[in-house]
Amino acid sequence: MADGEGQPDNPDLLDSRWRPLWQMLHAMDQDIAQLYDQAGITGLRNRFVGPLIQLGRHGPMTIQELATAVEVTHSAMSQTAAAMRAAGFADSAEGSDGRTRRIRLSARGRELLPLLQAEWRATEATVRDLEAEIPYPLTQVVKDINAALARRSFRQRLDDNLARALKEDP
CATH class of the missing domain: 1.10.10.10 (Winged helix-like DNA-binding domain superfamily/Winged helix DNA-binding domain)
Structure with missing residues (x-):
């Protein structure tokens, strides 16, 4: 079964939009930490x-x-x-x-x-x-996301999507 966007409705199988961003930032942060480790x-x-x-x-x-x-x-x-x-x-x-x-x-x-x-x-x-x-600078991505969140907060969006998810059949 899939939701309206063709995604599996099993949360463990969803293609995450959040995780790749977190992983990229974490990997970059780890590279900086490694620099300090290598410097002793x-x-x-x-x-x-x-x-x-x-x-x-x-x-x-x-x-x-x-x-x-x-x-x-x-x-x-x-x-x-x-x-x-x-x-x-x-x-x-x-x-x-x-x-x-x-x-x-x-x-x-x-x-x-x-x-x-x-x-x-x-x-x-x-x-x-x-x-x-890259064709679209990271700093521009952040500005664009912040502008969208200024119009409607992440929490508001999260609450709306959680309400919809709770209404759907398991």
Whole structure:
């Protein structure tokens, strides 16, 4: 049996639109992680790089300032900051009023900063090179998807499709 678009109605057999995108991004992310491993840098996660670069540019920052700078939630940055401290890339720093907790680069983080900045620039150049090879740039895909989601959110679309899926016969 198949749905209206000729797809099998067994969810385990559906051709996924989401999975290839996730796999591509994950593979690219793994290539970056491999670069750090080959450089002998232990404990460095890709999600640390943006915050560490921001700390290198701006000096000690609060968790909220850092979260805003790298466009993640306070909760996500709090977890990342704790992991960066545990791995030795960042330290806690006192705020100017003694009540505000800040995070700063550790000596190890400062030592790695030139490589992290160079990798960031190299990654951006690599994406630009990749975009030059394909007929529809990744950045344009993202802009177009974001424009569509501004008209109607992913959650709204998901809710509508879930309602339809629940109405269909199993």
